[in-house]
Amino acid sequence: LSDSLKKILAKTSVEAGPLLLGWQLIRELPEGKVSGRIVETEAYHQSDPASHSYRGLTKRTESMYKEGGHLYVYFTYGIHYCLNIVTGKKGVGEAVLIRAIEPVEGIDIMKRNRNTQNLQMLTNGPGKLAQAMQINNTQMSGQLLGKKTIYLLPPTKKIDDEIMASPRIGISQATDVHWRFYLRDSSYVSK
């Protein structure tokens, strides 16, 4: 991991959430490279009732308690996988959910994986981007980011003035905090 990325991943999830916007998420698959620019994230923390880590360390959530830079993948609703990047110190349960990316490379592969031709609908949701990038099990959970198969590249331009914050999606607790972060003008943000 680069020094600039390490610096971000050492922070709390609430600090790292907006800082991960603009980074390019890359995954090497046997059939080729797929990638996209992160345009939407959400922060979760053990102090937060909406977080999987709120009720303490369990088998599912143990990855969230690892040091920043690990991955947390969970399965939900009997169908979907969601990708998180763990942040902060070892022993503290927190992570940033990657909610949407703007497709960049391997768009044909992702269209095939998703069984759709619609570019806007390809990766604009946590379950959708996981399916597009063939994250279809929890094997990656607890693994380190930065391997050949999954890594991040830094933003290519300044986006500070495009970052917005709002309540998180799909939760029933802690709906008051604005821990969802997204790029104002992106058409690849979730609906």
Next chain:
DNA sequence: CGTAAGATGAAG
């Protein structure tokens, strides 16, 4: 064990 709910998505 039994069971309820879930950081979602697609279809009706």
Next chain:
DNA sequence: TTCATCTTACGG
């Protein structure tokens, strides 16, 4: 608005 679909966590 409904439903698919099944793991996880928690209670008995």
